[in-house]
Amino acid sequence: MKVVKFGGSSVANAEQISKIIDIVVSDADRRMVVVSAPGKRFSEDTKVTDLLIALGETVLAGDDYEPALEEVVGRYGEIRQELDLPETIIQTIRADLQGRIENRSSNDLQFMDTMKASGEDNNAKIIAEAFIKKGCPAKYVNPGAAGMLLSDEFGNAEVLPESFENLAKLKYEAEIIIFPGFFGCTKSGEVATFPRGGSDITGAILAAAVKAEVYENFTDVDSVCAMDPRIIDNPPAIDCMTYREMRELAYAGFGVFHDEAIIPAVHAEIPICIKNTNNPSAPGTMVVPSRKPELGSVVGISSADGFSAIYIDKYMMNREVGFGRRLLQILEDEGIPFEHTPSGIDNMSVILRTSTLSDKEAAVLSRIENELDPDKVVIDHGLSLVMVVGEGMHYTPGMAAKATEAFHASGVNLEMINQGASEISMMFAVKDTDRIIAIRSLGAAFFG
Ligand SMILES: Nc1ncnc2c1ncn2[C@@H]1O[C@H](COP(=O)(O)OP(=O)(O)O)[C@@H](O)[C@H]1O
Ligand SMILES: N[C@@H](CC(=O)OP(=O)(O)O)C(=O)O
Secondary structure, eight states: OEEEEEOGGGGSSHHHHHHHHHHHHTOTTEEEEEEOOOOOSSTTOOOHHHHHHHHHHHHHTTOOOHHHHHHHHHHHHHHHHHHTOOTHHHHHHHHHHHHHHHTOOSOHHHHHHHHHHHHHHHHHHHHHHHHHHTTOOEEEOOHHHHTOBBOSOTTSOOBOTHHHHHHHGGGGOSSEEEEEOSEEEOTTSOEEEOSTTTHHHHHHHHHHHTTOSEEEEEESSSSOBSSOTTTSSSOOBOSEEEHHHHHHHHHTTOTTSOGGGHHHHHHHTOOEEEEETTSTTSOOEEEESOOOOOTTOOOEEEEEEEEEEEEEEOTTGGGSTTHHHHHHHHHHHTTOOOSBOOBOSSEEEEEEEHHHHGGGHHHHHHHHHHHHOOSEEEEEEEEEEEEEEOGGGTTOTTHHHHHHHHHHHTTOOEEEEEESSSTTEEEEEEEGGGHHHHHHHHHHHHHO
16 A cells, blocks of 8 residues: 655646546555645745635734635635536635634634644545546545544644554545645644644655555655755756655755654655656655665755854863753753754854744843853854765765865855764754855765
C-alpha cells in the first residue's frame, strides 16, 4: 500500500485535481490520498489557507466578513463548476464556514485553527466527489473521526501516540481514502492544526500508521534540488538522500517538504518519494534511512532568515558550573525554544528564532543581567542560518575551510559557525542581507 499526499499546488484547480485522479488510478497500490487546501494557481495567487486566515481575522476584529467568506467560497465554486459537480456542494461549504464562525470558540487560536482546517476539509470532500464521478470508488474520511489525535497547541499541534493505532484501521477500507491534511482533533474534540505546511506531516503519520511501502509526496517540482530553485537557477537535482539530510535541510529553508514530517517516517522506516504532479513519470527524489555517500560530498545547501542571537561574555565562564543550564532555564521559563548554542571559554551564544522572542526580549535581557551577572550581553537580530549538509561530510577534512574561503572571496561576514554538533552538517550564521550571496558562493564552491 502507498500513501500519497498532494500539496496545495496539486489541488489548486480542476485541471490539477484531474491529474491527481489519473495518478492515483494509474497505480492500484495508491490507496490513501492526503490532500491540502487549494494552493496557488499562479505565482501571485493567494492560497486558500491564507484567505481563511484573513477571513478568521476579519471575524475576530468584528468587521463585515461576508466579502472574505465569498472569496473562499468562490475558489471552491470555480473548482466545482469545472469538475461539473452538483451545486449543492457549494451551499454545503458556505453553510460549513458560517457554522464554524457562528459556533466559534472563545479561544481565538482554536477558532483560527477551525477556520484554517476547513481549507483541507472542504477540498477533500470535493475531491472525493470528483473521484466518484470518474467512476473510482473513493471515500472522504474525517481526521478527528478516524482518530488523528493532536496536542492542544493550536496552530502548532503535535500528533499523540495513540493516533497511529487508531489510523492503522484505515488500511482495511475497500474504497480509496481521501483524507484532508493539516489537522486533527484534541482529546476533547476540538479541531487543531499542525504548523503551516503540515499536510506533509499528516501524510507521514498515515504512512507510518498503515506501514505503507512508500510515502509519495507530490508537489510541483521534478525533484528536491540541492539548493532552493527560487534562489539559484537550475540547481542540481537530488536523486536520493537520507532522512537526516532531509530533516536538516528542511528545517532551515527547504520549503518543499516539512521537516517535522520526517519523524513518523523515520520511526516506521517508510521511504519517502517526492514527485511532480505535473510530470509523474519523473523518478523524483527518494528519502531513505541510509545511503553510501561519496566522501566529502555535499547533498544540499539551505538557508532561512528570521533568527536572533544572544551573545554573553563573562570572564571565567568555564569555571562557573551550571552557567549554561541557568541561561537555558531562563529561556525555558519564558517558553522560548533555542536552535544552537555555540560556546567558548568565556562566552556563550544562543541562536533562536526572532518570532519566539517577540515581546519577551526585555524580560530575557534583564533576567540574564540580574541572574547571571555577565560582563556583557547583547541580542542581535536580522540573522540568517545557512546549512551545508551531507552524509559524505563526516570525517572529511577541509569542508569548513572550503566554505569559509567561499565566504571570504565573496565578502560575506560570518557571524557564527557551528560545526561538529551534527556530524553531517555545518551551520553558518550570516546577516540577512548576506544570505543570498552566501548561498550562491557556497553553491559555486561545492557544486561548481
Ligand atoms: N531545495 C528545493 N528543491 C525543490 N523545491 C524547493 C526547494 N526549496 C524550496 N522549494 C520550493 O518548494 C516548492 C514546493 O513546495 P510547496 O509550495 O510547499 O508545494 P506544495 O504546494 O506541493 O505543498 C517548489 O515549487 C519550490 O519553489
Ligand atoms: N494548507 C496548509 C497546509 C499545507 O501543507 O499546505 P501545502 O501543501 O500547500 O504546503 C498551509 O498552507 O499551510
